[in-house]
Amino acid sequence: MTTLDRRAVLGLGGTLAAGVLLAPGVSLLAAPGERTEASASRRWAMLIDINRCTPDCSACLTACRKENNVPLFGEPDRDIHWIRKVELRDKDQRRPTVSLPVLCNHCEHPPCVHVCPTGASFVRKDGIVLVDEHRCIGCRYCMIACPYKARSLVYHETRRSPESNPNVPIRSKGVVEKCTFCVHRLDNGLQPACVEACNSVGGGAMLFGDLNDPHSEIAKRVRTVTSQTIRADLGLKPRVHYQGL
Amino acid sequence: MVSYPSLFHRSFFRVLPLLMGLVLAIPQPASAGDVPQQGGSGRSSGHPAHNGPADHPPLEVPEGRECVQPAEWMRRNHMDFLKHNRDMAVREGVRVKDDSLKNCSTCHKSREKFCDRCHAYVAVAPNCFECHDYPK
Numbered sequence: 001m002t003t004l005d006r007r008a009v010l011g012l013g014g015t016l017a018a019g020v021l022l023a024p025g026v027s028l029l030a031a032p033g034e035r036t037e038a039s040a041s042r043r044w045a046m047l048i049d050i051n052r053c054t055p056d057c058s059a060c061l062t063a064c065r066k067e068n069n070v071p072l073f074g075e076p077d078r079d080i081h082w083i084r085k086v087e088l089r090d091k092d093q094r095r096p097t098v099s100l101p102v103l104c105n106h107c108e109h110p111p112c113v114h115v116c117p118t119g120a121s122f123v124r125k126d127g128i129v130l131v132d133e134h135r136c137i138g139c140r141y142c143m144i145a146c147p148y149k150a151r152s153l154v155y156h157e158t159r160r161s162p163e164s165n166p167n168v169p170i171r172s173k174g175v176v177e178k179c180t181f182c183v184h185r186l187d188n189g190l191q192p193a194c195v196e197a198c199n200s201v202g203g204g205a206m207l208f209g210d211l212n213d214p215h216s217e218i219a220k221r222v223r224t225v226t227s228q229t230i231r232a233d234l235g236l237k238p239r240v241h242y243q244g245l
Numbered sequence: 246m247v248s249y250p251s252l253f254h255r256s257f258f259r260v261l262p263l264l265m266g267l268v269l270a271i272p273q274p275a276s277a278g279d280v281p282q283q284g285g286s287g288r289s290s291g292h293p294a295h296n297g298p299a300d301h302p303p304l305e306v307p308e309g310r311e312c313v314q315p316a317e318w319m320r321r322n323h324m325d326f327l328k329h330n331r332d333m334a335v336r337e338g339v340r341v342k343d344d345s346l347k348n349c350s351t352c353h354k355s356r357e358k359f360c361d362r363c364h365a366y367v368a369v370a371p372n373c374f375e376c377h378d379y380p381k
Contacts, residue, residue, distance in 0.1 A: 038338025124338060132335050133376070160378060167347065169376035187340050 036187040042126040043211040043239070044181055046195070047218050047227060048101060050244040052205035055099035060206065061085065063197030067182065069164045069171075073156055080152040080171075082179040083194055088245075098245070101206075103194070104129060104150040104179035105229070105238030112142035112151065120176075127239060128181050138174035147231050148238075151178040181208075211239075301366035305358040312352070313343050324371075350379050357381055 064070060064083050073079050083103040090097070106129045113121045113129060120135035121142050131142075131151075143151045154171045164170065168184060171177060182192035190196070191208050198206040209218035221227075227241040312319050314326065327346060333339040342348060353359040356379045364370065373379075 034342050036338060036340045122336065124336070126338070130335070132332075134331060134335065164378070166378040169378070172372070172375045183338065187338055 038125040038128075038187070040125040041212055044106070044126055044128060044186065045209065045211045045218060045222070045239040045241065046103075046181075046192075047207040047221055047241045047243060049205045049207070050098050050100065050242055052203040053099060053101060054203055055085075055087070055097075057202050058085070059197040059200075059202035060101055060194035063193040064179070066163075067165060067185075067193035068168055068180075069158075069160075071158050075155075078153075078155040080154065080177065082150075082152075082177075100230075100242070100245075101194075102148060102150070102230070103240060104146075104181075105148050105236070105240045106181060108237035108239070109235065111145040111147070111236065115141040115145045117141065124183070128183055128186075130180055130183065131175075131177055133169075133172070133175050133177060136175045136177075138176060140176060142176060147234055147236070151176050302362050304362055305353070305355060307352045307354075310352055313348070327373075346373065346377055346379070354380060 060083055065072065068082060070080050070082055083101055086100045086102050088098045088100050106127060108127065110121070110123060110129045113123055116122075117139060118135050118137055120132045120137070121129065122132060123129050138153060140153055143149075143153065153176050154173050157173050158170050160166075160170055182190070182194075185192060195206040195208040198204060207218050207221060209216040211219050211222065213219060221243075222241060225243050227243045228245050229238040229241055230245075231238075306316075314322075319326070326344070330341065330344045331346070333341075334345065349360075350356075356374065360379075
């Protein structure tokens with residue numbers, strides 16, 4: 001435990017420290033990519049610029065489904081959505097209607113984790129809220145607790161297809177799942193699939209990074225522009241921030 | 246604080262059943278230690294376990310390579326190994342490439358000719374492949 005804490009405090013990735021421990025000098029080069037570890041010194045967050053998100057663009061949705069093998073059953077109340085677009089209308093129609101991508105907010109105080117009876121829902125050291133699908137019994141308490149409706153239960157059996165991403169598991173019927181901020185990609189130094197797609201095919205509305213790193217693009221932007229979180233009144237401290245809402 | 250006399254007292258009573266057990270065991274020449282070998286029909290599966298050969302179809306293992314852990318150890322502990330790595334990867338983000346479930350298939354290329362053959366024999370049915378990709 002103490003070694004982990006120290007690493008976290010020094011801000012070293014697990015890769016480097018472990019490499020040094022195992023074989024000084026030799027494995028330093030080989031280490032990155034061979035071993036990863038979540039670091040408590042990070043605080044992953046997302047900033048979505050609503051002004052750049054157009055209603056007709058669905059680059060992030062498509063990319064998410066593709067990356068995480070999320071199927072579409074075509075049943076509105078049973079479909080799985082890790083990220084979806086919500087239309088936001090002003091009651092007095094004084095502001096234009098905006099289209100808001102909504103995904104798991106990875107709250108600092110996640111009610112879903114609080115209610116989980118098996119410990120399947122948990123917060124990783126770097127603040128990402130996850131479902132350990134190996135432990136989920138499908139009770140759906142978390143789905144009720146989540147104010148963002150970010151979670152879905154898998155109602156049907158699914159199969160792999162030749163187009164499936166072989167590096168990501170598919171799903172079992174009766175398990176709850178949701179956005180993972182693409183942990184499997186983050187751990188390998190990549191950005192979440194939606195962010196990547198938004199910045200290549202989409203309008204470039206999504207920014208992702210480490211709020212604890214003062215030099216990161218997202219930390220700078222959060223400091224300089226006005227951003228909001230949704231349902232801030234609940235005090236859950238979401239990690240998905242919106243600009244221009 | 247424990248005083249000496251009482252300590253002696255306790256340890257004596259702890260040893261007593263052991264002594265009695267010894268007395269009982271001595272007259273019997275064959276104790277529980279040597280169970281007769283089972284399934285010793287001479288059929289070789291290539292990799293007999295310590296306590297008798299297993300009767301499952303031969304397992305397909307790659308030539309000239311070594312398992313991520315000693316094969317003898319893996320035979321007995323791969324389930325705990327995989328589950329430990331699973332918890333570390335999912336919960337702590339500790340992903341060791343060599344130890345991932347995915348990596349098994351770089352050598353054990355067919356699930357049917359390796360994992361399943363043995364699992365069918367011992368009647369276990371891990372559900373891992375409902376979600377995880379592994380070549381048939």
